[in-house]
Each structure stands twice: as structure tokens, then as C-alpha cells.
């Protein structure tokens with residue numbers, strides 16, 4: 368198995384152009400009251416909701432590498448596609464402002480039966496505050512089609528004199544954003560060394576898989592064997608496992624190190640996915656409210672509350688023990704887009 372030191376890994380990341388956007392290192396905190404509530408695990412949280420730019424979140428770490436490439440290519444406009452309440456597109460709009468670039472956002476109809484708040488508040492409102500140009504796409508599960516449509520908009524922009532750069536959605540591209548989480552793995556191992564702590568499990572949302580794959584890859588490349596469990600907010604565990612494996616293979620090539628991640632090591636649960644992407648269930652609402660009320664910590668309805676609901680489930684089933692790190696990936700602005708749905712249990 369290939370393993371390298373933190374300094375060597377940092378050196379390989381430096382081969383990729385990067386724009387510093389995130390406030391790092393993010394805090395690593397204990398969650399004593401939530402631990403007492405669950406009574407079987409000692410919980411910690413990695414606060415990537417605190418990465419700073421435009422309400423923060425995991426996507427800020429990922430965007431450092433996309434914007435690095437965009438700037439190296441001389442782009443003046445960035446294009447991205449995502450769900451109507453996507454945090455990724457909102458963070459992109461914020462980064463474009465920071466770097467003096469224009470931003471075109473394509474919003475996909477990925478969630479059925481939504482209300483007016485979903486279409487106007489939360490991330491949608493912030494996209495407009497950041498001055499992004501909004502487009503809409505009628506499908507929500509057609510990644511290739513959504514990317515192709517961005518290509519058409521980019522061509523129109525090119526013809527009118529802009530220099531566009533597309534942040535792609537589909538899995539057929541190099542997972543540049545995952546490099547942000549290879550770097551985050553180095554950051555975490557440094558924090559653990561400083562404090563003399565080790566974790567038995569890390570629980571993280573696994574959407575496009577860039578966060579999960581980057582983190583798992585980075586930890587294994589550094590020789591850290593902590594079990595990483597991805598919670599699926601978008602697709603079932605089998606499909607997601609293939610996606611993470613593909614990302615890991617590409618990361619091996621990009622970083623020229625192969626930690627040989629096996630299928631068994633790509634741990635996933637889709638126990639809180641139903642009824643589907645961006646749609647709440649009772650366990651997710653319970654996790655969101657309990658975390659807020661025990662720790663004063665806000666989760667988002669689409670990703671992190673589903674991940675916390677997965678953590679609650681695994682803890683109650685005896686699948687987690689000892690020290691557990693919940694990796695908070697942000698997303699709080701979406702709370703406002705989901706309005707009263709998050710209070711449905713009160």
C-alpha cells in the first residue's frame with residue numbers, strides 16, 4: 368500500500384492551481400450534551416460550516432481548486448448547475464464575487480412538491496444578493512444533460528466575448544474538489560496529533576462524493592485507518608460506492624499515490640435517504656431539532672441533518688462506539704428555504 372507523509376502530500380497538492388478562499392483550520396469541538404443524549408458514543412464535530420465565505424460549508428474548500436484552475440485558464444465567468452436550494456452554487460456565487468468574476472447558475476428541478484419559500488428564500492435569495500445570473504433546467508436527475516446545457520450557455524457567453532469556465536456536475540471529470548478534502552484530512556490529522564486524540568469513526572455526508580472520497584483517500588494516504596462512513600442524501604449506497612471508488616482511482620492518478628482503497632473500506636449507509644433527495648423524513652427532522660437544542664448547532668435539512676440522522680440510527684443500533692467525529696459540511700441557509708417543514712414535529 369502506498370503511504371506518504373503530510374508534508375509530501377501537501378507538496379503534491381501544490382501541483383494544482385488554487386485560490387485560497389476558506390478559513391482553515393476549522394474548529395474541532397466536543398458535543399457533550401448530544402453525547403449524553405445518545406449515551407453510547409463520545410461525539411465531536413469538525414466545523415466545516417465555519418469555512419467563512421458566503422455562509423461557508425464544505426464547498427468552499429472544494430472551490431479553491433476549481434477557481435484555481437479557472438483563474439489559471441484566464442476565465443472571467445464561472446458556470447455551475449445544481450438543485451434550486453444548492454449550497455454549492457451559492458458558495459460559487461460568493462467566490463466569484465470575491466475574485467471579481469461573473470457567475471451563471473443553472474437551477475435544476477430536483478425536488479418535487481416544493482413551496483414558494485423553497486423557490487425564493489435561503490440559497491436562492493443569496494444567489495441573487497451575490498448578483499449571479501440564474502437559469503433554470505427542468506430535470507433534476509440528468510447530470511449529463513445539465514452539464515451539456517451549461518456547455519450551450521458557455522458557448523453563447525464565449526460568442527459575446529466572455530471567457531467562461533464550467534464547474535462540471537457529472538462524475539466523468541477529475542474530482543478537483545476532492546483535493547480540498549485530501550487537504551482537510553491533513554488538517555485533521557494535525558489537529559489529532561496536537562490534542563493526542565483518535566477517532567473510531569468519522570461520519571460525513573456523501574453527495575457528489577468529493578468530500579467523502581477526498582477525506583477517505585487523504586486519511587489512508589497518510590496511514591490513518593479511521594473508519595469513514597458516508598451517509599447518502601442523493602443515491603443508494605451501491606451506486607454511491609461505485610462513485611466513491613471511481614473518485615479514489617482518479618485521485619490516485621492525480622496525486623501519484625495509491626492507498627489501495629478497497630470496496631469494503633468505502634462504508635456507506637442510505638438508511639435516511641427516503642423519500643429521496645431534498646425531501647425530509649421524521650428521523651431527519653428529529654436529528655436537526657435535537658442537535659440544535661442540545662448543542663446550539665444548526666444543521667441543514669438536505670445533507671447534514673440526514674447525515675446526523677444516520678449517525679443517530681447507527682449509534683442506536685450499536686454500529687458506532689467510542690469516539691465519533693461528525694464532519695459538519697455546512698448548508699444552513701437551506702433551512703430558510705425549507706421553512707416550516709423543519710418544525711413539522713413540534
Ligand SMILES: Cc1ncc(COP(=O)(O)O)c(C=O)c1O
Pocket residue numbers: 424425426453454455572573574575576577578579667670671696697698699
Ligand atoms: C451542506 C452540504 N453537505 C454535503 C454536501 C455533499 O458534499 P459532496 O458533494 O462533496 O459529497 C453538499 C453538497 O452540495 C452540501 O451542500
